[in-house]
Amino acid sequence: MISITINRNISPSIKFKDNSNLRKLKNRIFKIIIIILSIITISPIVLILSKLVIKGFRQINIDFFTQVAPDTFEAMMAIASGDVIPGGIANGITGTLLIVIIASVIAIPIGVITGVYLYENQGKKYANLIRNLSDILQGVPSIVLGIIGYLWVVLRVTNGFSAFAGSVALSIMMLPLIVRSTEETMKMVPENIKEAAAALGVPYHKIILRVMIPSSFSGLLTGILLAISRVLGETAPLLLTTLGSSFINLNISKPTSAVPLLIWNFYNDPNMINLIWSSSLFLIGLVLALNLIAKRIIARREK
Amino acid sequence: MNSEKITKHVLFTVSLIILIISTGILASLIKGAMPAFKEFGLKFIIAPDWNPTEGRESYGALVFIFGTITSSLLALILCIPLAFSTSLFIAEYFKKTRIASILKTLVDLLAGVPSIVYGLWGFYVLRPAIISLGINDQGFGIFTSSLILAIMIIPYATSLSNEVIAMVPDELKEAAYSLGATRLEVIFRVIIPNARSGIVASYILALGRALGETMAVTMLIGNANVIPKSIFSTGNSMASIIANQFGEADGLKLSSLIAIGLLLFAITAIVNAFGKFVINKLS
Numbered sequence: 174m175i176s177i178t179i180n181r182n183i184s185p186s187i188k189f190k191d192n193s194n195l196r197k198l199k200n201r202i203f204k205i206i207i208i209i210l211s212i213i214t215i216s217p218i219v220l221i222l223s224k225l226v227i228k229g230f231r232q233i234n235i236d237f238f239t240q241v242a243p244d245t246f247e248a249m250m251a252i253a254s255g256d257v258i259p260g261g262i263a264n265g266i267t268g269t270l271l272i273v274i275i276a277s278v279i280a281i282p283i284g285v286i287t288g289v290y291l292y293e294n295q296g297k298k299y300a301n302l303i304r305n306l307s308d309i310l311q312g313v314p315s316i317v318l319g320i321i322g323y324l325w326v327v328l329r330v331t332n333g334f335s336a337f338a339g340s341v342a343l344s345i346m347m348l349p350l351i352v353r354s355t356e357e358t359m360k361m362v363p364e365n366i367k368e369a370a371a372a373l374g375v376p377y378h379k380i381i382l383r384v385m386i387p388s389s390f391s392g393l394l395t396g397i398l399l400a401i402s403r404v405l406g407e408t409a410p411l412l413l414t415t416l417g418s419s420f421i422n423l424n425i426s427k428p429t430s431a432v433p434l435l436i437w438n439f440y441n442d443p444n445m446i447n448l449i450w451s452s453s454l455f456l457i458g459l460v461l462a463l464n465l466i467a468k469r470i471i472a473r474r475e476k
Numbered sequence: 477m478n479s480e481k482i483t484k485h486v487l488f489t490v491s492l493i494i495l496i497i498s499t500g501i502l503a504s505l506i507k508g509a510m511p512a513f514k515e516f517g518l519k520f521i522i523a524p525d526w527n528p529t530e531g532r533e534s535y536g537a538l539v540f541i542f543g544t545i546t547s548s549l550l551a552l553i554l555c556i557p558l559a560f561s562t563s564l565f566i567a568e569y570f571k572k573t574r575i576a577s578i579l580k581t582l583v584d585l586l587a588g589v590p591s592i593v594y595g596l597w598g599f600y601v602l603r604p605a606i607i608s609l610g611i612n613d614q615g616f617g618i619f620t621s622s623l624i625l626a627i628m629i630i631p632y633a634t635s636l637s638n639e640v641i642a643m644v645p646d647e648l649k650e651a652a653y654s655l656g657a658t659r660l661e662v663i664f665r666v667i668i669p670n671a672r673s674g675i676v677a678s679y680i681l682a683l684g685r686a687l688g689e690t691m692a693v694t695m696l697i698g699n700a701n702v703i704p705k706s707i708f709s710t711g712n713s714m715a716s717i718i719a720n721q722f723g724e725a726d727g728l729k730l731s732s733l734i735a736i737g738l739l740l741f742a743i744t745a746i747v748n749a750f751g752k753f754v755i756n757k758l759s
Contacts, residue, residue, distance in 0.1 A: 196658050196660075196661070197658060199658070199660055200658040200659055200660040200661075203659075203660045203663075204569065204659070204660075206561070207561045207564050207565055207569060208565065208569075210557055210558055210561035210562070211558075211561050211562045211565040211579060213558060214558040214559070214561065214562045214583065214630055215562075215579060215582040215583065217586070217597075217627045218582050218583075218585050218586050218589070219582070220597075220601065221589060221593065221594075221597050222585075224597060224600075224601065225593070282490075283490055283493050286486070286487060286490040286491070287490055287491045287493070287494055289487060290487040290488065290490065290491040291491070293487065300491075302495070303491050303494050303495060305752075306494050306495060306498040307494050308748070308752060309498060309745055309748065309749070310494070310497065310498060310501075312684050312688075312744050312745060312747075312748035313501065313688070313741060313744065313745075314687070314688025314689075314690070314715055314740055314741070314744055315688065315690065316688065316690045316715045316718050316719055316737070316740070317501075317505070317688070317737045317740060317741050318501075319718075319719075319722075320505070320508070320718065320722070320733075320734055320737045321500075321501050321504060321505075323722070324504045324508055324734075325500075325504065345497060345501075348494070348497070349494075352494070376479045376480065376483075377479065377480040377483045377484070378479055378480075378482070378483040378486075381483070402588060405590070406589075406590025406591065406592065406593070407590070407591075408590070408591060408592045408690070408691045409591070409690035409691055409715065409719050412719055412722070412723070413718075413719075413722050413723070416723075433590060433592050436592050436593075436596070437592060437691070440592075440595075440596060440599075440695070449596055450596075453590075453592075453593045453596060456590055456593065457588070457589060457590065457593055460588045460589075460590065461585060461588050464584070464585075464588045468584075
């Protein structure tokens with residue numbers, strides 16, 4: 174008798190409803206949604222790369238690398254007679270190389286030395302300030318750095334648009350990336366190598382130059398390559414600083430073209446449309462090649 | 477002085493350059509923006525007109541602030557389901573498999589595509605698609621630029637969230653599984669509560685990226701200096717008006733463009749600082 178009453182009291186309060194089928198169904202549907210959305214996420218990169226290869230391939234030939242960009246009239250004539258547009262992007266390639274090399278020459282030493290300083294002064298207030306400022310710099314929109322390149326270099330140093338102004342803007346973009354990667358790689362250098370060097374009486378600057386930098390060299394190189402690949406495709410800051418030029422220019426105080434600037438010019442000129450795909454293919458190939466090299470270095474180090 | 481001291485001085489002196497550059501950027505922007513703020517006062521920020529007609533010059537930043545913030549927020553909203561799914565794919569469902577690493581490489585490639593190439597692709601592929609879907613007559617507008625921005629910021633939104641999702645301890649997940657939880661329940665009751673602040677931080681940093689993006693937005697937003705009526709109308713963004721008009725600007729107009737640059741700098745710095753604050757709370 175008693176046990177029956179207890180059962181009656183308990184059974185309404187605990188509901189054992191078997192909803193496991195519904196839960197399993199939800200689980201399965203969610204997984205399918207995740208897979209579908211992940212496929213959507215990667216489809217743009219596949220579509221972009223295939224579009225560039227299909228449309229850009231036709232224009233890539235020897236002239237593409239050795240000739241300067243054609244003018245509108247030449248392009249129009251070629252289109253009218255059904256030919257491939259003559260000329261190439263040699264002025265852009267040389268300009269990009271010039272601008273990025275100068276930017277690297279400015280940013281690499283400052284970035285590596287500052288990174289070493291931050292590593293050597295962990296936890297100090299001033300070092301934390303520098304680290305935070307470097308993080309803020311990394312978030313500054315590239316167009317704002319274009320304004321800075323204009324205000325600092327175009328107006329005051331070169332008295333006109335110049336490759337150097339573009340290099341300054343790009344070097345400020347590269348700097349925080351190099352600082353951060355240098356500090357992170359330095360942390361991975363085993364403490365005992367440095368102590369061994371110090372115990373042998375090696376002076377401090379030689380410990381940095383002969384021990385720390387060589388043993389973290391692949392990490393530094395990776396950081397530098399990623400920084401370069403990050404600025405290689407920048408267009409906005411160059412619009413405000415280097416302006417562009419239809420000739421090959423190697424004078425850093427003169428307006429200079431760059432591959433992204435040429436793409437921008439081609440885009441704005443209806444006759445040159447065919448050239449945008451090949452130039453973009455070239456630019457993206459360069460950026461991705463640098464990225465892949467950097468990733469290979471990382472992968473080899475982790476082994 | 478011995479060589480150790482000299483080395484330390486050299487390191488310290490070089491580190492000052494970061495300090496000089498950062499304060500220099502702020503000082504130059506403020507100095508360049510001064511004439512505009514003197515002429516229009518703080519009203520510059522909330523004034524909706526952009527009129528370069530000689531004699532009746534009047535500039536305000538509201539249209540561009542509005543365009544930048546709406547397009548970036550919309551981009552973030554569009555990006556989150558994709559980024560979140562991809563993070564779960566890489567760091568949970570297919571963790572440490574070959575397909576996950578392929579997916580991760582492809583997502584990383586997205587970060588390597590230059591802004592101008594995104595712009596071209598948006599112009600020649602996305603825009604016609606939007607026209608044929610009947611969303612918009614010309615295909616330009618806030619929505620189109622948000623779509624391309626959403627794709628551009630996916631790698632930034634996923635990289636940190638992948639890490640924090642992968643870092644959720646297996647014991648916690650196994651405890652939930654042993655109680656009979658399904659994977660879906662483990663994701664929403666164990667993984668997300670544990671990785672929440674890291675995931676949020678990565679989305680904030682992705683938003684910071686979207687705010688400063690220039691070329692792709694310029695090519696797709698329509699460059700109409702009016703406050704958009706809906707997300708499908710054309711508008712303009714802060715970065716885009718600078719890129720389009722800086723070359724031919726002088727005097728008051730130049731100063732107004734620099735003032736917009738200063739405001740853009742401030743907005744991105746605040747968003748990024750907030751993201752960093754969330755990350756620091758995490759560790």
